[in-house]
Each structure stands twice: as structure tokens, then as C-alpha cells.
Amino acid sequence: MNNGLEASKLEPEMTRAAGTPCERLRAVEARMARAANAAGRTAETVRLLAVSKTFGAAAVRDMAACGQREFGESYLQEALDKQGQLADLPLVWHFIGPIQSNKTRAIAENFSWVHGVDRLKVAERLSVQRPAGLPPLQVCIELNVSGEASKGGVSAAGLPALADAVSNLPGLQLRGLMAIPAPTVDTRAQRVAFRRVREALDDLIVRGHALDTLSMGMSADLEAAIQEGATIVRIGTALFGERTRKHA
Numbered sequence: 418m419n420n421g422l423e424a425s426k427l428e429p430e431m432t433r434a435a436g437t438p439c440e441r442l443r444a445v446e447a448r449m450a451r452a453a454n455a456a457g458r459t460a461e462t463v464r465l466l467a468v469s470k471t472f473g474a475a476a477v478r479d480m481a482a483c484g485q486r487e488f489g490e491s492y493l494q495e496a497l498d499k500q501g502q503l504a505d506l507p508l509v510w511h512f513i514g515p516i517q518s519n520k521t522r523a524i525a526e527n528f529s530w531v532h533g534v535d536r537l538k539v540a541e542r543l544s545v546q547r548p549a550g551l552p553p554l555q556v557c558i559e560l561n562v563s564g565e566a567s568k569g570g571v572s573a574a575g576l577p578a579l580a581d582a583v584s585n586l587p588g589l590q591l592r593g594l595m596a597i598p599a600p601t602v603d604t605r606a607q608r609v610a611f612r613r614v615r616e617a618l619d620d621l622i623v624r625g626h627a628l629d630t631l632s633m634g635m636s637a638d639l640e641a642a643i644q645e646g647a648t649i650v651r652i653g654t655a656l657f658g659e660r661t662r663k664h665a
């Protein structure tokens with residue numbers, strides 16, 4: 418899609434995405450199905466979360482028209498604006514960004530899932546602030562799998578205690594783990610990191626937690642993630658194109 422300067426001014430975020438939205442969605446689904454097959458899994462065991470951050474409501478609407486229902490957002494105000502514009506659609510919204518304590522109420526009120534829980538204070542606030550009329554907020558704890566101090570996520574050492582505490586909060590349902598390993602093109606290194614997340618989930622299950630979700634894998638490493646057991650892949654670039662700005 419190269420309509421020159423005028424088009425790139427109107428929709429800068431779409432200029433590098435090849436194909437129509439439905440073609441891109443089908444291509445990602447095909448990648449997921451191939452990866453699942455290669456891992457001896459059925460395609461239905463892996464869900465696609467379309468990461469629409471920085472893209473406008475129109476791009477989400479286009480993707481929804483292709484059959485995509487679940488969307489992930491990282492920036493609260495941007496997400497709330499989009500939800501308002503798309504309230505006529507039966508979409509399921511996941512908050513996947515870093516969570517500031519002063520934003521927990523709006524997250525608890527407006528999302529079905531939260532993937533980046535990494536400390537108890539935030540979990541407690543989300544639980545208390547989850548409206549009583551809604552089902553519990555579906556939660557993944559973010560595991561800091563690459564051990565980078567600057568990144569979000571609980572350490573492997575801190576995970577069991579956090580999982581025990583989160584699973585006791587009435588407004589939340591702990592579903593599993595989320596991770597964002599350090600990016601690498603080395604597929605073996607990708608798999609090592611994802612395997613650690615899966616092993617951490619298995620450890621929690623052995624400790625008595627009923628968990629079914631591994632949220633891991635993005636546009637560049639979804640195959641490795643599925644190979645290692647991902648049940649939700651979070652895909653932005655491969656669906657919507659390169660992000661050319663931070664916020665919509």
C-alpha cells in the first residue's frame with residue numbers, strides 16, 4: 418500500500434502493512450496453525466490477541482469485520498477512547514501495558530483481561546475496584562523471564578508468593594502467566610525463554626493453582642512461543658503494520 422505522501426499523512430501507521438486487514442489476519446492465523454501443528458497441538462488451543470495499540474478505532478473495526486474479537490491495548494486513555502468509538506461491537510478487551518496504581522480503577526472497570534500484573538498492591542486495587550456486576554477480572558501475572566532489572570514482571574523467586582496472594586483476591590481470577598522475553602532472532606534462545614515461562618506455570622499448577630493460560634509470543638516469535646505451549650499470542654505488527662508513533 419503506497420499511495421505516496423498524502424496517504425501516509427492520513428494513515429501513517431498503515432503504510433507498511435501488506436495486504437488487506439483480512440488477508441493479514443488470515444496470514445497470522447495460518448502461521449499460528451502451522452506452529453500448532455508442528456508442536457502436535459490443534460489450532461484451537463492457541464488464541465489470537467490482536468494488539469491494536471497506536472492504531473485507531475477504524476483499524477480495529479476493520480479487523481473486527483474480518484472476525485477478530487479479542488484486542489489488546491497498552492495505553493489506558495487511548496484504549497478508553499477506542500472502546501467508546503467501538504461500543505457497538507462485541508469485542509473483548511485485554512489490558513497488556515504496564516499498570517500504574519492510579520490507573521487501576523479504569524482498568525478494572527473497562528477490561529475483561531489484564532496481562533501485566535506483577536505486584537500485589539496493583540492486584541489488590543484491581544480486585545477491590547472490579548465492579549460487582551462483572552465477572553472477575555481475568556489475570557495473568559507477568560514473569561520477568563529474561564531477568565532484566567529495567568523490565569516489568571515479577572522475578573521467578575517472587576512468583577509463587579504473588580500467585581498465592583493473587584489467587585485469593587475475590588475480584589480476580591488468576592489464569593496464568595504472561596512474559597515478554599528480551600527480543601532475539603535466535604529461535605533457540607526464544608524457545609529457552611518461553612520454556613522457562615511454561616515451566617514456571619507447571620510449577621504453579623503442581624503447587625495447586627488451576628491455571629490454563631500462557632500469554633507469550635509476538636509477531637517476531639509466535640512460532641517459538643506456540644512450540645513451548647503458548648495459549649494466547651499477542652500480535653500487533655503482523656496484523657496492523659509497523660507502529661510509527663507511540664500513541665493513537
Ligand SMILES: *Cc1c(COP(=O)(O)O)cnc(C)c1O
Nearest residue numbers: 468491513635636651652653654
Ligand atoms: C506491542 C506489544 C505486543 C505486540 O508486539 P508486535 O511485535 O507488534 O507483535 C505484544 N505484547 C505486548 C505486551 C506489547 O506491548
